[in-house]
Amino acid sequence: MERERDPMFWRSLNERYANKRQLPLYREQLAREFPPEAAPHSDLVSRRQFLKLMGASLAMAGLSACGYKPQGPVIARAKIPEEALPGESLYYATAVTLSGYAKGVLARVYEGRPIKLEGNELHPASLGSTDAFTQAEILNLYDPDRSQNLLKFGQIQPWQAFTSELMQQLAIQQAKKGSGVRLLTGIITSPTLADQIQTFLKAYPQAKWYQWEAVNHDNVYEGTRLAFGEWLNPIYRVRQAKVILALDSDFLYLGPAAVRYAREFADGRRVRENQREMNRLYVAEPMPTVTGFSADHRLPIHSSRIGLLALAIAQAVGASVQVEAAGELTPDERKWAEAVARDLMAHRGESLVIVGEAQPPTVHAIAHAINATLGNLGKTVVFTAPPEAKPTLCTNDIRTLAKEIEAGQVEVLIMLGTNPAYDAPADLNFAELIPKVPFSVHLSRYTDETSALCVWHVPESHPFETWGDARAFDGTVSIQQPLLYPLYANTRSALELMATINGQGGKQPFELVQSYWKGRNLVPAAQFDAFWRKSVHDGIVPRTALPIKSVALRLQPLPPLPEAGQGFEIRFAPDPTLYDGRFANNTWLQELPKPVSRICWDNVAFMSLKTAQELGVVGTESVALVHDSAPLVQIRVNGRTLVAAAYPIPGHVDNAITLHLGYGRTRAGSNGSGTGFNAYTLRSSDAMWFARGVEVVTTGQRYTIARTEEHHLIQHGQLDSTHHRPIMLVGTLQEFKEDPHLEKHRHGHAKNGELPSMYRGFKYDRYQNPQNYRYAWAMVIDPTVCIGCGACVIACQAENNIPVVGKQEVVRQREMHWLRIDRYFKGPVENPRTYQLPVPCMHCENAPCELVCPVAATVHSEEGLNQMVYNRCVGTRYCSNNCPYKVRRFNYYRYTYYKQPVLHLLQNPDVTVRGRGVIEKCTYCVQRINHARIQAKKENRRIRDGEIIPACQQACPTKAIVFGDINDPDSEVSRLRREPHLFAMLEELNTKPRTTYLARLENPNPELSAEAHDAASH
Amino acid sequence: MQQAIRAQAVQEAPLFEGEQTYERITAQIGDIPFEKHPIGWTVAFGLGFAGTTLLIFAIAVLLLIGLGIWGINQPVAWGFAIINFVWWIGIGHAGTLISAILLLMRQAWRMSINRFAEAMTIFAVMCAGLFPLIHTGRPWVAYWLLPLPNWLAMWPQFRSPLEWDVFAVSTYFTVSVLFWYMGLIPDLAAVRDRAKSQLAKVINGILSWGWRNSAIHWMRFESAYLLLAGLSTPLVLSVHSVVSLDFAISIVPGWHVTIFPPYFVAGAIYSGFAMVLTLVIPFRILYPKLREYITMHHIDMMAKVMLATGLIVFYGYMMEAFFGFYSANLFEKYMITNRMTGPYWPVYWALIFCNGIVIQALWFPKVRHNLFWLFIISLIVNIGMWLERFVIVVTSLHRDFTPSGWGMYGPTFWDWATYIGTLGFFVMMMFIFARFVPMLAMAELKDLWYRLYGHRGGHNGHAPAKEPTHAPTSGGGA
């Protein structure tokens, strides 16, 4: 596997943990032997070993075989009858948290086991949609690598032993008022948990509570302090904004409100024949992000120079900002800044400037000043108090804690959930510090890097296994209700652990949560039960959103902008799929082609093509982007070095590299360990997000990267990954206004829908009488609002039991995703336009795949579905060859999760689990169609428009996907298919796809639109 | 006048070397099964057997683990298996051509090589037929391709070219076997009559169905033989046309080509003759007797056929390129450019070298009469034709319509093992054939000898009934 290819990388890590070799963790080694989903397909041998070790996984089966009945009176979503019918799913509202912040979900629970998460339309951070992380959370629940036992130095211990030892330690501390006790958690918004912690801190006044998140928003708080004199939580009203400027901010993809922002952004962007308005997005950033890909104008610029840009814009819009800044903008950047400023000024009160968490507080403050000057405060941006239980600056917290441990002041260290040994700033050497603490306890779902260094490891329950609560970005509280009985007997939630510490061990988590909310007196005691019932049922507690604060700009003296020198810059960013590394063992997210780069199973050092060539990383341009194996480079940031694979990506700023956090883990689990390169080893507390003065040297070694999209055509500096092919219909808003059909861009597209054919073909027309009314299913996708976040891909994977194949197989181009997101570049290599296109099965009426199947394993339903009959398929794969869209997938091995019995619980019972040797592909979620059909039949009516929502459509934050019946002229999909700018991919092949697209429209600023234009008109 | 020319031609390019009698012909060929075999036979058979073992192993692993052990992927879902299938089928065609088409065209020189070539056909088709079977994802249900209401009471889907393959290839195999076996019956009878051991007598007796050389039987035999030839001729053309339709029916750029059928058939015959030469030349060394019947004249004729078909194939390549550029179709144009300059350009140009350039040497009689060079060229042609199939299958698939779905293909150890395995199996079968069956059609040779030199062959030396005025053929009279 890849490990051998990069000995250096591994040596260093082994050295790093050499002293911890005496902690043999059985499953850890087992994991090394065979990464469950990944390696077994690589060769004979590992499969043999696999069989030997089947016993181990069977043991897990035993554990998982107990009942899944949740404890405490859970309340079912009313959209389904409360009493569970066999074969019928129940939907429960609960919440998934990411670094403390909640996203509301409805969990589909089938016969006692949750199998799919869907957005909760009542929840402010979800609005019915989800992001990829949320979709993948269900896999975390069933992860076979989850820690199941209480460990002391790696030896399994009974709870009794732990509690007595803990109490004894605390008793000692009691005397010193707990001066030696330190509590380290992630960011906590949970009122109940916070309450427990406060109780604890009351009992131990000298004890201290620190919070640490590797991906934190310290800068946001500091920025508000500089601008308004207090820590505030900005909330953007993206829908109201006509012009949006994002400075080094991926607000459409990352952050507690990303899903909501994406929805609002899309709402301001949908163009129809009768709706010809569109917002405009400017993005300035070093490395292309989801947000950058959606921009009408994108400016590649070093993070350290964003400040200059912000300042220039501030001055141009007339914001009075005094800050000392070294460095100059280039003429182009200045031109860009001025154009943006003019555009912003033209939209006072309906413009918006957003700054990313990576930017120093000063830049945030400048942005606030700009918003204030433009009169956006209270309109497109509002502020609330921080939703966190105890707002803090994570970096300060971890720094202080490190100092205290160094000074030997910490005798008892209790860590809830965090993993500082892995993700704390490198200069603190946290991994060396933890063993210095005499009594350390670590609660986590995995025996991770930190657990390995602690005295005690306490296995943590998954939120779906217990009661809890959490706040959303706007403070709205969700009650988390358990969806199933804990899979493993010994796991505890943070809340339970704190309760135990506080001597309330006897209480059920349910009581803890409920009693806390009783105590809040939100409603008269008499009404509490109804209130509680409604809150749990809806997934949100009414009237808990934080009030909007009316704020006035009171600029503090601003610290100088970062030194914007010309040196080589490194930028750290949360990984698009692994976030800060917590999802490292989640194979869905590992294998999800990363938005923007389309790489999976690894992170790489991104850089511009020019830089790559200067470094000698790549030779000629064309070669640059075709190669599967990337050269390894050694990155040196003030003394610390890391070897990572270098990878050129169009649109990256020159003389800079971007490294995503979250990889290179050693104890993530059998799938996460050993993937990618650990960026934390370069990240220091004084340069958390970017640093200058980086040296990069090639090592001469190479490293294989798994990518799902590879080929690009570069001709004299112009990049065109469509190879001049009429894959997409692209135009500008202006062109649309002139000619909504965009004829001038319909190159290869057949202008008239009907092409001649030898055959009469089939008619899918409807019959009027309701008895045998015939549906005709179809889908319309709007790439204009698609941001390419990949939520649909994971949703599809979860809904349709799509297996993970592992890095080796992805390298062999055998990934199984039914839905992929194509990404095309056009324009100058330095900063091309990018177009993204979700590609499910087209369900062609003249399906080329069906024609060539010798056993009629793929045929057409009378409703126009291109059906795949798995148990008829013999696997000639001719259908795949003959599919011009290449949406068919083949089971080259037995990819399904049969090796981990616990993962059987995850499978959707409505969808066949495919065996080896058969083709599979998108079915338009036929199981959902039939479910609705049965409902409709029972009620003797037709299926209503919008009653069937495929998994992809459901997850899509921007609602770019619409599914429905085109025999019903009033259905939304029918209306969309009548839009003038509708097109079908490869129309000229006369496949008559049922999946069609609307033109990808962009709204360039005429001032800057030169390159936008020639990109649009290829 | 014409007779004179023909007689002259016969003198210059003798179809027999040395003086023959019916007795001698029978003894020379009919006794081979009873004689001790040259060491070369043992060596070749050993190699073939080793290859066969490898093949069985490779297939076992394939069935146990799955198609993943091969290099195929999305988008290149067809790889070595289909390449080899087409290659082997093509090789088979020479046999049928020699036995059927040349028979109808009354080519005297076919007589001494047809048995041999037909055997080659049968074994080649065996190798070919293996691949479509094991390349399916679930070979254990491959029988669903047969027209039986087998699963969910379903039938095969007759619009699929793969289904056509099932019929074409199985028909082709059956007819070839019938044709070959039928021609064998009288010779087996002859072996039966000469056999010393009782066992050989019995076995050959049974295999020859008690054939007794009756004139009336001969009459029916000949009309049946001629009719089979008449049926095989369109059959052999149809088979490779159908194989070519496996590609041409699809919409994949580089497959969706109208000239495929003729150009595939030509290619098939081309590679087939190359393989015949590759086999005949060593066999002549191994069994010197054969030189009396497979003369330089035969070799020369085969070389000429190779040249002719080779030129047709080359023309096909040029047409493909021309269509690609002339079609003004974005995808076609890119396809051909990609073949010539894309990542697989060496394969394409190697193919042009093998099938376009090298065979030009066959214009020169010197080359056609130099066994060594002929052997080398025939090998090169075999390789060239394999490369052609590689180009067609892989370079068309790996970059088709949507660039986002593009990829690369590379064979694995198991791909090679299976391919080499079938080569071994083929060699093994050829040598088993040589060991137990009269390698040449004795009856037909005697007939030929009688027609050409009957006046000299007859014992009571009076002139034969008729001069060999027309090119003789065993079917002529029927």
Next chain:
Amino acid sequence: MAHVATTTQPYGIMAEFDSPEALIEAARRTRLEGYRRFDCYTPFPIHGLTDAMGVREAKVPWTVFICGLIGALFGFGLQVYTSAIDYPLNVGGRDLISWPYFIPITFECMVLFAAFGAFIGMLAYNGLPAPYHPVFNVPQFARASVDRFFLCIESRDPKFDPERTRAFLQSLNPISISEVEP
């Protein structure tokens, strides 16, 4: 010998020749002589021989033709029945009876059936397989598959008479004459 001959009727009397020409001549004269039930045995097919014997028939070609016809009908019928009548399916929007797609298999079936017709027909009309046949009782007959040409007048022939027939054959000056044990 005589009484043996009277007790058991021989299969026939066989004359051996050393060249095709001689045999053809002999066959012609045998027929002129009025014999009908006789047969020739040659190592390879000799043209004009059956003419000389006055035998002509076209059973095999007709059999092949009929079989081919049946095959073609079967092939096309099978496809129409299965894909349009027994289990109609919408495949790629093509018509149920998309006849152009049905041509190849129709053709292959035609060839297959016809080929079997030819092979089996030939054997059947020749009465093969024949586990036993009297002619093999003649020792020299082994050379019938090598270089000798035989003519055998069978006792079934009405004109057959051991002495006269033998005498007649003698007049064709063969290499040898022998009686064929039944």
